[in-house]
Amino acid sequence: MREEVRRQPAEERKNNFNEVSLGFTDKQAKIEARRCLQCKQPKCVEGCPVEIDIPGFINLILKGKRKDALMKIKEKNNLPAICGRVCPQENQCEERCILVKKGEPINIGALERYASDCELGKKDCLVESSKTAKNLLKGKVIVAGSGPAGLTAAADLAKMGYQVSLFESLHIAAGVLSYGIPEFRLPKLTVKNELNYIKSLGVNLKTDILVGRTITLSDLFQQGALAIFLALGAGLPQFMGISGESLGRVYSANEFLTRINLMKAYLFPGFATPINIGKRVAVIGAGNVAFDCARVAIRMGRNTQLIYRRSKKEMPARLEEIHNAEDEGLEFRLLTQPLKIIQDKEGFVQGMECIKMELGEPDSSGRRRPVPLEGSNFILDVDTVIVAIGQKPNPLVAELTPGLRSNPNGTIWVNDNLMTSLPGVFAGGDIITGADTVISAMGAGKKAAREINKYIKSKV
Numbered sequence: 006m007r008e009e010v011r012r013q014p015a016e017e018r019k020n021n022f023n024e025v026s027l028g029f030t031d032k033q034a035k036i037e038a039r040r041c042l043q044c045k046q047p048k049c050v051e052g053c054p055v056e057i058d059i060p061g062f063i064n065l066i067l068k069g070k071r072k073d074a075l076m077k078i079k080e081k082n083n084l085p086a087i088c089g090r091v092c093p094q095e096n097q098c099e100e101r102c103i104l105v106k107k108g109e110p111i112n113i114g115a116l117e118r119y120a121s122d123c124e125l126g127k128k129d130c131l132v133e134s135s136k137t138a139k140n141l142l143k144g145k146v147i148v149a150g151s152g153p154a155g156l157t158a159a160a161d162l163a164k165m166g167y168q169v170s171l172f173e174s175l176h177i178a179a180g181v182l183s184y185g186i187p188e189f190r191l192p193k194l195t196v197k198n199e200l201n202y203i204k205s206l207g208v209n210l211k212t213d214i215l216v217g218r219t220i221t222l223s224d225l226f227q228q229g230a231l232a233i234f235l236a237l238g239a240g241l242p243q244f245m246g247i248s249g250e251s252l253g254r255v256y257s258a259n260e261f262l263t264r265i266n267l268m269k270a271y272l273f274p275g276f277a278t279p280i281n282i283g284k285r286v287a288v289i290g291a292g293n294v295a296f297d298c299a300r301v302a303i304r305m306g307r308n309t310q311l312i313y314r315r316s317k318k319e320m321p322a323r324l325e326e327i328h329n330a331e332d333e334g335l336e337f338r339l340l341t342q343p344l345k346i347i348q349d350k351e352g353f354v355q356g357m358e359c360i361k362m363e364l365g366e367p368d369s370s371g372r373r374r375p376v377p378l379e380g381s382n383f384i385l386d387v388d389t390v391i392v393a394i395g396q397k398p399n400p401l402v403a404e405l406t407p408g409l410r411s412n413p414n415g416t417i418w419v420n421d422n423l424m425t426s427l428p429g430v431f432a433g434g435d436i437i438t439g440a441d442t443v444i445s446a447m448g449a450g451k452k453a454a455r456e457i458n459k460y461i462k463s464k465v
Contacts, residue, residue, distance in 0.1 A: 007109035008037040015332035019303050022188045022271060025329060026090065029119040038067040040104070041111050048101035049113065054448030055082045055157070059098060063116055074120040082117075083160035083203060084153065084447065086125070086195045087182060089118025092444040093323055125198055143167045144231045146457060149216035149402075152180025153443045154434030155236035156203055157450030158457075163206040165458055167231075171208050174215040177267060180238055182443070184267040185259075187297050189304070190326075193266075217402035222409075222430060231464070232429045232457045235417060236450060239396040239435035245289070249346025250392065253353040254283055258294045258393035265301050283388030287312050287357055289343055290393035291320040296330050298391045303333050310387070311335055314342040314362050314375040338385070340364070342377060346390055357385045396440045414439065422456045423449070431457055 011027040012018070018025050029037065041063045049059045057078055065074035078085045094114035102110035143166045148159045151173040159171045177183050182196050204210055214220060216237070225233055242257030244250050261280070264270040268278035286302040288295050291313040302309040311330075313320065316339050320327060331337075340362040349355035361381035364373035403411040410418040410426035416439055417432040419425055425432050433449030435441055 007040070007112055008033045008115070009112070010115045012329075015329075015334075018189065019300075019333040022304060024192050025189050026118075028122060029115050034066055034071075034116060034119045035069070037112050037116060038063045041067075042103060044103060048103060049098040049111070052098040052101035054097065054444050055088075055451055057081045057098075057117075059113055062120060063111070063113075066116060066120060071120055071123045075123055078117060078120055079202075081451075082447070083157055084199050085117050086121035087153075087191065087199055088444060088447070089114055089116075089121055090191050090195070091186060092117075093442055095324065097444065124202075125195065144461065145170070145229050146461075147172065147216075147225050147230045147233045148236060149233065150174075150180060150236035150238055150434075150436075151178040151210065152182065152236060152238045152434065152446060154238075154446040154450035154453070155180070155234070156199070157447040158234050158236060158433070158454045159208045159450075160203045160206055161451055161454035162457065163203075163208050165454065167458075167461075169208045171203075171210045172214040172216055172220075173210065173212045174219075175267070176212050178210055178212060181240075184263045185294070185297070187262070187266060187301055189300070190297065215401075217405040222406050222427065226429065230429075231461050232431065234450075234453050234457060235402065235425070235430065235432040235436055236434045236446070236453075237398065237402060237432075237436045238446075239398045239440045241397050241399045241415070242392070243395045243397060244392055245343060245394065247343060247345055249348060249354070249357075252346055252348050253351070254281060254389045255346060255354060256389075256391045258290070258298050258391060259396065261298055261391050262294070262301070271301070271305060282307060283354070284308060285387045286310070286389045286391065287338075287343075287385060287387040288391045288393055289313075290395075291315070291322055292393065292395070293322045293326055294396075295391075295393035296322045296326045296335075298393050299335050300326075300330055300333060302389075302391070303330075303335060307389070309335055310338050310385070312338045312341050312343060312357075312359070312385075314340065315372060316340060316364060319364075319372045340375065342375065343390075344382065347384070354388050354390055357387055357390060359383055359385050396435075398436045398439070422459075423453050424456070424460070429460065431460075 043060045047060050062074040062077040098113050099110040146167045148155045148171045159169045163169045179196050242259045264280045269276035270278050270280035273279040286307045286309045288299040289312045341359050345358040347356040361378045362375040365376040368374040397415045423431045423433050431453050433453040434446035
């Protein structure tokens, strides 16, 4: 039987921002590791975007060699503590596990977290990890954006021997890992620890630099860069285009989560940035970001509803997060489409007009298309609305960089090798795909590092 991770009880965790998942005990980790069949041709590895030797690290856990297991993971994955917490393993490595045919797959994510947590708050393991860094002899590479794709590419390039400068536009590094994912799902101490490891490889991290504005790509090449990797993510929020979205107490998920995670608004007045939310919150959307927003609002003591135009079956969020939110008291308004946000006399949200939906034939996403039910309009009694229906890349770098080609949807155009229309400039992650998972961005960063290395070698 598959071991499940311990969690804070729902009645406790909905009143705090501490991590929900408590991870495996030593005993649980060994019991779960013993279930692994150590396949000679492991399908689980094929399902991992960053190519971790999964049977290898699990076998080391079984032998009680936790630090060695972490070193095995770090041969391929530079962010194991993060992946062990937020990677959708159920749709990737675990989905390929041969045990699925007979029952439940190995809990690979929990085992990865278990191995990586031996490093938290300890310097000895970190120092040992940094020995993988090589002498910087191969020249200078710039990575713009310190989210999952940028961190992965920077670390891999440093391991290859390049002098890597990693630029971040905000005052704190790690992109969506810092500003987007709440503390209860991804503790910032964990993110800080992963950043320290990457810096220990020789990566030179510089914050408050907006590539394209603070410094141009042309400037970077003139200063000796052999290649540039754009890993700028997808931070531009999308809205529904309905009346009332400019009212007070209407937030994009980006603004709401940035205020909470980066500016610590939930700790006001201990931190200087407050956030104005009422008593009845509606979160629109059903992805992981929408659930993050809703679960934050619950922890701030607000009555919170999730508004989604399809049924629960079509929700794109991880099943684990859906169940966690249910346990914490989130109310679902399914098959519901917002039509208009209603304002009060002072210009704030007073309610939201919605219409009920039914599901028709599948659309291009493969999910059944929501169709409005005529005459089913109703008013939802809310005073705060958070729009969490997706993000797209910020067009700034493309607009400010002559010759950098973009696609109609705002993503950056790249060829099969992740090279943009400008020689020596590569791009990967959400900036070329639109909003996607952390692990997908990491896979793009790993591929970009290999392609950049090939490109530079071809020029020597």
